[in-house]
Amino acid sequence: MRTKSKWSPGPGIKVQSVISSEQGDxxxxxxxxxxxxCPDCRHQSRSRHGWSYRRLQDLPIQGNAVTVKLQLRRWRCTYRQCRRQTFTDRVPAIASPYARRTTRVAEMVGLLGHSTGGRPGERLMRRLGMSISDDTILRHLKRNAARIDDDPPARIVGIDDWSWRKSWRYGTIIADLERRKVLDILEDRSVVSVARWLKQHPSIEVVSRDRCGLYAQAAREGAPQASQVADRFHLMQNLRLAVEEQMSLSGRAAGRALLPDGNIEIDHDDRATRNQLPERSRRNQLRRAHQQSRKDVFKTVHALSTEGLS
Ligand SMILES: [Zn+2]
Incomplete structure (x- = not known):
């Protein structure tokens, strides 16, 4: 199918045809x-030297892939004092030089890559009609991280795991928390590489990190001048675990409400003694209390069900 188009690619660029294949692309x-x-002397040229062609992936139409084929001219610079002999048309309104996808697709890759990571990003983009490999998504993120303007230098950074491949290979992501930008992505998750990165950035004043001792050690070695803080996510995780532990020891408040007093084997008032127990026996006690609590709830639910309650 051939149609007349109102697609506006940018100043000076003319659409010649829009064709739909049988597959819908x-x-x-x-x-x-x-x-x-001319990018050097800024003089205009109409002296054509040849042609160059670019093939760009664009946003899909109703889930179908769109490819933009650009025919660009290569020009001679006719200004005598200019050292450049030839140059090719640039199309900043559409794509960066050497890019294989339009700027608007590149923005989507960046957004999805940041929020989902490599593989999920690849699956999601394929579903949306933009076929891009996970490696390309990660390369794109890394390239953008390298482009971040480092002036003024970052002061407050967040450091966390970064999954190259889930449950398989992890790197480290470092973000500027003031500018909300990714500063770097390190290949691995190690004290050495994170400490080296921090040493290269002496402006760092605050390091926000997870509870893992690895990043704490890296920050001590690489940025001894910086304060270390636990990030909000990990504080909430700490709180959740503490509440869960407390609930288990207390026979799980929800379950206990159904149970008559005395069904729980743990002595609830003996907290002082419990806190003095060795870690392993404390964990065992927790586990037993948890199992007992579940059994009791199970029995109570069955008893109530036998009495005809829903
Ligand atoms: Zn020139």
Missing amino acids: WVVSACGPESGI
Whole structure:
């Protein structure tokens, strides 16, 4: 199918055709401007030297892939004092130089890559009609991280695990918490690499990290001048675990409400003694209390069910 298009790719660029294949994919063919501006001397040229072609992945149409085929001219710079002999049209409104996808697709890759990671991002983008490998998504993130303007230098950073491949290979992600930008992604999760990175960034004043001793050690070695703080997520996780532990020891409040007093074997008032128990026996006691509590709830539910309650 061939249609007349109102697709506007950018100044000076003309759409020649929009074709839909039998598989439903779309190909937009467009041609570059009639004259070029030399990137060095900024003089206009109409002296054509040849052609160059670019193939860009664009946003999908109703889930179907869209490819933009750009025919661009290569120009001679005719300004005598300019050292550059030839140059190719640039299309900043559509894509960066050498990019294989349009700027708007690149933005989507960045957004999804940040929020989901490599593999889930790949699956999601394929479902949306944009086929991009997980490696490309991660490369894109890393390239963007390298481009972050380091002026003024970062002061407050967050450090956490980064999954290259879930349950298989982990790296480290470092983010500027003030600017909400990824600063770097390290290949591995080790004290050495994180400490080395921190040493290269002496401006760091605060390191927000998880509860893992690894990043604490790295921050001590690499940024002794910085304060270490636990990030909000891990504080909430701490709180949740503490509450769970307390609930288990107390016979789980929800279950106990159903049970007559005395069904729990743990002595609830003996907290002082319990806190003095060795860690292993304390864990065993917790486990037994938890099992007993579940059994009691199970029995009570069955008893109530036998009496005809829902
Ligand atoms: Zn020039």
